[in-house]
Amino acid sequence: xxxxxxxxxxxxxxxxxxxxxxxxxxxxxxxxxxxxxxxxxxxxxxxxxxxxxxxxxxxxxxxxxxxxxxxxxxxxxxxxxxxxxxxxxxxxxxxxxxxxxxxxxxxxxxxxxxxxxxxxxxxxxxxxxxxxxxxxxxxxxxxxxxxxxxxxxxxxxxxxxxxxxxxxxxxxxxxxxxxxxxxxxxxxxxxxxxxxxxxxxxxxxxxxxxxxxxxxxxxxxxxxxxxxxxxxxxxxxxxxxxxxxxxxxxxxxxxxxxxxxxxxxxxxxxxxxxxxxxxxxxxxxxxxxxxxxxxxxxxxxxxxxxxxxxxxxxxxxxxxxxxxxxxxxxxxxxxxxxxxxxxxxxxxxxxxxxxxxxxxxxxxxxxxxxxxxxxxxxxxxxxxxxxxxxxxxxxxxxxxxxxxxxxxxxxxxxxxxxxxxxxxxxxxxxxxxxxxxxxxxxxxxxxxxxxxxxxxxxxxxxxxxxx
Amino acid sequence: xxxxxxxxxxxxxxxxxxxxxxxxxxxxxxxxxxxxxxxxxxxxxxxxxxxxxxxxxxxxxxxxxxxxxxxxxxxxxxxxxxxxxxxxxxxxxxxxxxxxxxxxxxxxxxxxxxxxxxxxxxxxxxxxxxxxxxxxxxxxxxxxxxxxxxxxxxxxxxxxxxxxxxxxxxxxxxxxxxxxxxxxxxxxxxxxxxxxxxxxxxxxxxxxxxxxxxxxxxxxxxxxxxxxxxxxxxxxxxxxxxxxxxxxxxxxxxxxxxxxxxxxxxxxxxxxxxxxxxxxxxxxxxxxxxxxxxxxxxxxxxxxxxxxxxxxxxxxxxxxxxxxxxxxxxxxxxxxxxxxxxxxxxxxxxxxxxxxxxxxxxxxxxxxxxxxxxxxxxxxxxxxxxxxxxxxxxxxxxxxxxxxxxxxxxxxxxxxxxxxxxxxxxxxxxxxxxxxxxxxxxxxxxxxxxxxxxxxxxxxxxxxxxx
Numbered sequence: 050x051x052x053x054x055x056x057x058x059x060x061x062x063x064x065x066x067x068x069x070x071x072x073x074x075x076x077x078x079x080x081x082x083x084x085x086x087x088x089x090x091x092x093x094x095x096x097x098x099x100x101x102x103x104x105x106x107x108x109x110x111x112x113x114x115x116x117x118x119x120x121x122x123x124x125x126x127x128x129x130x131x132x133x134x135x136x137x138x139x140x141x142x143x144x145x146x147x148x149x150x151x152x153x154x155x156x157x158x159x160x161x162x163x164x165x166x167x168x169x170x171x172x173x174x175x176x177x178x179x180x181x182x183x184x185x186x187x188x189x190x191x192x193x194x195x196x197x198x199x200x201x202x203x204x205x206x207x208x209x210x211x212x213x214x215x216x217x218x219x220x221x222x223x224x225x226x227x228x229x230x231x232x233x234x235x236x237x238x239x240x241x242x243x244x245x246x247x248x249x250x251x252x253x254x255x256x257x258x259x260x261x262x263x264x265x266x267x268x269x270x271x272x273x274x275x276x277x278x279x280x281x282x283x284x285x286x287x288x289x290x291x292x293x294x295x296x297x298x299x300x301x302x303x304x305x306x307x308x309x310x311x312x313x314x315x316x317x318x319x320x321x322x323x324x325x326x327x328x329x330x331x332x333x334x335x336x337x338x339x340x341x342x343x344x345x346x347x348x349x350x351x352x353x354x355x356x357x358x359x360x361x362x363x364x365x366x367x368x369x370x371x372x373x374x375x376x377x378x379x380x381x382x383x384x385x386x387x388x389x390x391x392x393x394x395x396x397x398x399x400x401x402x403x404x405x406x407x408x409x410x411x412x413x414x415x416x417x418x419x420x421x422x423x424x425x426x427x428x429x430x431x432x433x434x435x436x437x438x439x440x441x442x443x444x445x446x447x448x449x450x451x452x453x454x455x456x457x458x459x460x461x462x463x464x465x466x467x468x469x470x471x472x473x474x475x476x477x478x479x480x481x482x483x484x485x486x487x488x489x490x491x492x493x494x495x496x497x498x499x500x501x502x503x504x505x506x507x508x509x510x511x512x513x514x515x516x
Numbered sequence: 517x518x519x520x521x522x523x524x525x526x527x528x529x530x531x532x533x534x535x536x537x538x539x540x541x542x543x544x545x546x547x548x549x550x551x552x553x554x555x556x557x558x559x560x561x562x563x564x565x566x567x568x569x570x571x572x573x574x575x576x577x578x579x580x581x582x583x584x585x586x587x588x589x590x591x592x593x594x595x596x597x598x599x600x601x602x603x604x605x606x607x608x609x610x611x612x613x614x615x616x617x618x619x620x621x622x623x624x625x626x627x628x629x630x631x632x633x634x635x636x637x638x639x640x641x642x643x644x645x646x647x648x649x650x651x652x653x654x655x656x657x658x659x660x661x662x663x664x665x666x667x668x669x670x671x672x673x674x675x676x677x678x679x680x681x682x683x684x685x686x687x688x689x690x691x692x693x694x695x696x697x698x699x700x701x702x703x704x705x706x707x708x709x710x711x712x713x714x715x716x717x718x719x720x721x722x723x724x725x726x727x728x729x730x731x732x733x734x735x736x737x738x739x740x741x742x743x744x745x746x747x748x749x750x751x752x753x754x755x756x757x758x759x760x761x762x763x764x765x766x767x768x769x770x771x772x773x774x775x776x777x778x779x780x781x782x783x784x785x786x787x788x789x790x791x792x793x794x795x796x797x798x799x800x801x802x803x804x805x806x807x808x809x810x811x812x813x814x815x816x817x818x819x820x821x822x823x824x825x826x827x828x829x830x831x832x833x834x835x836x837x838x839x840x841x842x843x844x845x846x847x848x849x850x851x852x853x854x855x856x857x858x859x860x861x862x863x864x865x866x867x868x869x870x871x872x873x874x875x876x877x878x879x880x881x882x883x884x885x886x887x888x889x890x891x892x893x894x895x896x897x898x899x900x901x902x903x904x905x906x907x908x909x910x911x912x913x914x915x916x917x918x919x920x921x922x923x924x925x926x927x928x929x930x931x932x933x934x935x936x937x938x939x940x941x942x943x944x945x946x947x948x949x950x951x952x953x954x955x956x957x958x959x960x961x962x963x964x965x966x967x968x969x970x971x972x973x974x975x976x977x978x979x980x981x982x983x
Contacts, residue, residue, distance in 0.1 A: 280774070
């Protein structure tokens with residue numbers, strides 16, 4: 050036995066992948082023994098380098114339980130194509146060995162015909178369990194839970210509970226084994242004990258007397274983001290899922306919660322950039338599918354931005370007489386867009402992690418107004434100096450550099466303040482209206498501030514230059 | 517015992533907070549018994565509603581271990597102010613009961629004088645342990661690990677291992693108890709067994725024969741993001757941390773990994789919006805501190821954007837003769853900025869989660885070039901139609917609406933393609949140069965594309981209009 054560290058890029062997988070590929074061709078029956086010591090995540094890394102045919106072969110020569118482990122770690126795309134092309138008997142036997150939640154997830158991604166065929170090859174009990182899980186919304190607690198859990202009655206002793214865990218472990222259950230859920234006569238969830246607490250409890254004590262009653266649970270219909278929030282808040286390794294009567298249906302384990310957190314985060318980042326969530330890794334989403342998810346917002350924002358043409362055309366004559374004003378247009382609108390994006394991102398994220406709530410609206414408003422004032426004054430000063438130091442003399446009409454610089458400086462101040470406040474308040478307004486605050490994306494804020502910024506610019510110029 | 521569900525907004529805390537506040541004034545000695553059943557996370561929610569004085573009182577009347585649990589769940593700001601104002605003897609006793617990693621984290625946040633005073637009141641062994649942890653970089657595996665773990669020798673039996681876990685649990689250890697790490701004669705980490713595996717193993721078997729040898733570990737110097745990546749990839753509940761000799765130093769538990777993931781995500785979102793990471797919740801960062809973290813990039817981008825003035829001024833005469841061209845400026849630059857932000861966000865995120873690597877650079881380039889073509893053509897067509905349908909007739913000089921519309925349409929196509937490709941490739945280039953790709957923020961891309969877009973616009977106009 051040697052310590053194996055794994056900290057760089059998947060070195061282990063890269064080292065042994067060629068051997069395994071060769072072995073699959075020369076003596077496939079030896080592959081199982083050769084890869085026995087590998088973590089399934091590493092085996093999945095090796096599988097990335099295999100052709101589809103070799104991957105199917107690998108799944109067929111591994112022991113069923115080992116193949117099931119591997120399937121759980123494959124990318125959605127790889128496992129879907131492998132299971133769809135494999136013969137349905139093999140596929141059913143492998144899928145049977147998966148944990149109930151992963152089994153349901155996998156089947157959901159397969160073509161319906163293939164999924165039904167595989168499902169019909171699964172033993173009746175596991176099939177019923179899978180069908181029950183498939184009935185939940187994929188984004189709900191029910192949709193991500195597993196039905197594997199260990200429970201005991203209130204009147205059981207800690208020894209009974211430990212025996213229950215031991216029996217489940219010997220049956221090969223892999224999940225939900227760090228906690229024992231305590232049920233009353235009506236099978237309602239009334240307590241929880243960690244294995245640590247069971248081992249530490251005085252011998253012979255009853256769960257009724259030693260189990261913690263402060264059990265945190267979620268209904269099966271809870272949104273998966275809510276499950277993630279609760280896991281994080283209470284530092285849980287598993288969250289029990291209950292029905293309306295308080296009876297336990299399953300548990301969501303922390304590894305799935307981490308996946309939820311990362312996926313939701315990716316969606317938020319994409320929404321913030323005005324992209325409809327891709328829902329799959331970048332290269333696994335079809336080219337035209339990505340284009341569609343980007344075009345919607347882009348075209349809408351573009352059409353909105355055409356309003357800037359009307360605003361500018363409305364001031365056409367005046368601009369013609371002081372041509373220099375048009376030179377500062379891009380500078381002014383980008384300052385507003387950038388500061389607005391900052392505020393929108395800060396507040397949207399603060400709402401998402403719970404650092405800011407709707408009740409903080411006034412505080413946010415005042416704070417961002419102040420930020421806008423400071424940032425706007427700083428940028429305004431830079432803009433003012435830029436005009437003073439290098440004025441576009443030929444195109445300033447009858448006005449002095451100081452006058453033009455004042456118009457530019459004041460406009461930048463006003464536009465940055467507008468961007469900051471609108472960027473901060475829009476996410477709150479959207480949340481209030483029950484809409485996802487992420488719609489207040491950076492491009493949306495920037496486009497909005499473009500229009501407002503140009504109107505402000507021309508109003509300020511009109512007032513100060515008397516045009 | 518009644519089932520307690522906790523799925524909405526912290527209802528429990530809101531319900532009992534007034535009672536606890538009243539009790540703290542009338543008979544504080546009863547508070548411990550009254551709140552005994554509360555999860556420390558809920559008690560921390562109650563603590564949010566308390567004044568600083570009441571919070572200190574609460575920490576003093578609770579049993580030390582319970583107070584330590586509460587401190588672990590308080591916000592950084594609240595626990596810092598409470599511990600700094602409490603007398604150092606109480607504070608030291610509470611801090612002693614915390615898990616080693618949280619103890620180090622708390623002390624790190626206190627003023628140095630206070631931290632030293634508290635540290636000197638902690639028993640020698642715990643103090644030495646804390647000082648060892650404080651020596652690691654806060655963002656490294658060593659900086660987030662706890663030293664509480666359960667280990668056993670290779671020649672121990674599964675019964676020995678279970679006895680070890682039981683003893684640790686009875687000593688009150690709270691973390692790292694789901695796994696037993698297996699050490700060789702030189703105390704090197706050579707294996708790992710979960711409690712499930714220990715319970716399922718044949719009675720009397722030796723760890724040498726039954727422990728998994730495929731143990732994933734990280735060096736103490738590993739970045740915390742790397743720890744998070746490994747936890748996620750291998751679905752771990754704890755990652756052991758080793759020194760250069762392979763000896764185990766501690767473990768990072770999954771609850772801390774989740775905090776790392778959420779914090780790193782917040783930082784990424786802030787960087788994407790050209791804000792230096794706040795590192796604390798929105799309302800806990802000082803007003804001027806936020807302003808500084810925003811002003812840096814904002815001013816830099818603003819100064820960069822002043823280049824647009826030079827580009828425009830360079831074409832001053834030509835623009836004067838075809839005034840209408842200036843009306844389309846904001847529309848054109850925002851189209852480029854928006855599509856560029858989309859690409860930059862998609863690729864930066866894909867790099868962060870590992871969906872895209874540097875080796876994919878060519879594939880990304882071709883894909884985004886294609887995206888730019890499709891999106892640019894769509895927006896270009898909309899722009900073309902807008903000019904055709906409502907041309908700013910008075911300001912088009914001698915040119916027909918079709919000619920101006922062609923200039924606008926082609927420019928939008930070129931600018932969107934530029935934005936898309938630059939937005940996608942810049943994160944890859946930055947990663948290649950060893951710089952954080954998040955610097956390619958939406959505002960940065962937008963500002964860059966502003967300049968490029970105006971140059972493209974005026975070049976295309978010059979070529980087509982012969983100006």
